[in-house]
Amino acid sequence: MVVTSCRHVIAPATLPRIPNGLSVLSYNVLLPNSQDGWWNYKMYLPPLSPEEEFVSTWKYRKSLLRERVGVVDADVVCFQEVSPLTFKEDFAFMTDDLGYDGVELFRKGRFRPATFWKKNRVELISPAQHKDRTMLTTFRLLGDNDEGKAAPLQIMEKDSSSENWHVLNCHLQAGKNGGRRVRQIVEGISTAFKLAKKLKERDPTNLKLIVCGDFNGGQDCGAVQYLEKGSIGPDFLEDGDAVSSKEKLLPLSSPMIDAVAADGLVDRTPPATLVVSELISLMVDDGKVETCYINPHFSTVVLERLHRIYNNLASVSGEGSAKQMGKADVERWLTIINGKVGRGTEFRNAAKFMGWAPPTELEESGDESRNTSNKSDKKEERPPIVIPDDGILTLDDFVAVYLSELREGKFWGIAWDLATLGEPLPVNDVFVARYDRVYCSTSLTPTAVMDFQCDIPCPNKAEPSDHLPVAVSFQAIR
Numbered sequence: 001m002v003v004t005s006c007r008h009v010i011a012p013a014t015l016p017r018i019p020n021g022l023s024v025l026s027y028n029v030l031l032p033n034s035q036d037g038w039w040n041y042k043m044y045l046p047p048l049s050p051e052e053e054f055v056s057t058w059k060y061r062k063s064l065l066r067e068r069v070g071v072v073d074a075d076v077v078c079f080q081e082v083s084p085l086t087f088k089e090d091f092a093f094m095t096d097d098l099g100y101d102g103v104e105l106f107r108k109g110r111f112r113p114a115t116f117w118k119k120n121r122v123e124l125i126s127p128a129q130h131k132d133r134t135m136l137t138t139f140r141l142l143g144d145n146d147e148g149k150a151a152p153l154q155i156m157e158k159d160s161s162s163e164n165w166h167v168l169n170c171h172l173q174a175g176k177n178g179g180r181r182v183r184q185i186v187e188g189i190s191t192a193f194k195l196a197k198k199l200k201e202r203d204p205t206n207l208k209l210i211v212c213g214d215f216n217g218g219q220d221c222g223a224v225q226y227l228e229k230g231s232i233g234p235d236f237l238e239d240g241d242a243v244s245s246k247e248k249l250l251p252l253s254s255p256m257i258d259a260v261a262a263d264g265l266v267d268r269t270p271p272a273t274l275v276v277s278e279l280i281s282l283m284v285d286d287g288k289v290e291t292c293y294i295n296p297h298f299s300t301v302v303l304e305r306l307h308r309i310y311n312n313l314a315s316v317s318g319e320g321s322a323k324q325m326g327k328a329d330v331e332r333w334l335t336i337i338n339g340k341v342g343r344g345t346e347f348r349n350a351a352k353f354m355g356w357a358p359p360t361e362l363e364e365s366g367d368e369s370r371n372t373s374n375k376s377d378k379k380e381e382r383p384p385i386v387i388p389d390d391g392i393l394t395l396d397d398f399v400a401v402y403l404s405e406l407r408e409g410k411f412w413g414i415a416w417d418l419a420t421l422g423e424p425l426p427v428n429d430v431f432v433a434r435y436d437r438v439y440c441s442t443s444l445t446p447t448a449v450m451d452f453q454c455d456i457p458c459p460n461k462a463e464p465s466d467h468l469p470v471a472v473s474f475q476a477i478r
Helices: 038-043 058-072 092-096 178-198 222-229 300-313 327-338 345-353 361-365 368-372 375-381 395-407 411-420
Strands: 007-010 021-028 076-082 102-105 112-117 122-130 134-141 164-171 208-214 274-277 430-433 436-440 444-451 470-476
Touching (some): 021 134, 021 436, 076 208, 102 122, 178 208, 208 444, 300 327, 327 345, 327 411, 436 470
Parallel strands (some): 164 208
Antiparallel strands (some): 021 470, 122 134, 444 470
């Protein structure tokens, strides 16, 4: 039987499981900081007090994740932004505590997708496909007993549940990269379509496909429009640039369905999944979200604060009565904002402005004959970046260091630094957007949609990430 209505569920709750159906949870978990992600504490605004700092630790954040994922109890869980350095330890709870004994980790990158599943509910029937920040897993459902619970290892034959279900886990490129996001989603969909053909599915243009993850863009971004409209061309602009040089068509019989905005859910607006402090109106000169990645410049409010901070830090005599920041001043500043000298783009850019330069290849290798050594050897031999003893960081350079942060979209990092250095911005509003999405092909119908809600900036004591998850149950349409 096909369910004809979609149930609306408010978290915390368990996703309803439907016979011949599949439930999926998608969650950008914010890079685990058990070893990597040292900067995660800067995501908390206002800055945490010493008594509250435990909230930003991975141990605490992991406990929140474990509880949330366990309650939802989806068949398939798609994480984004996991760390390969500590993945096994970071997410051991998924198998040990929650029973997700199937797992696929994306093969490359510092911020990776990972997909978990319960082997007593679904079986992986084809090797995972790893593309540019998308990963495709293809499953066959296992049988359901009369109570709607999975019957281990019983495969239902001659039924829609025995057919393939494709789940595309996406973490599309952030920032002013609309064209790359479109290429990534086009490649991911194309991979699913080609695999459906290879597996000799009845109609690869109407395969059972779920696309979920962090799109790093809202309703008007090119990747979303491609899925919802079925095509995108060179006339579509994002952040002022065309996202494609030619028309790109969805290889499916119909555009995809925004599952979280299912037709059966009336009198409801899909909730935001990115809930953070609203900083752009305070930080960028024109204060517009739409143009904040198009060569942005600081507002007067920020420039005044940066000038005061510089003057308070500078102790080296310069021209006239002005003071400048020398090595000791820069190291003190870096220790305040980054915990120690030697990490962060602020450190690397400041060192360059103060005169540090990487050695030439010949100097680095020490001998022409060693130019044939492999790249990993050269990387190991590369001398560390240092703050020059006699270097000076001018006021203009100090501002330029932070301007570089702005143009990389690190609004949160700048705001945290300003507050910690005694010049907090008057942050009163919350920025909300729906960056995390779940789509399905028209061969599927959403049967339950779970909303996760928060009205204060994330992460916080109750939320382990700056993103909220999305969760949907699906059933095949016969």
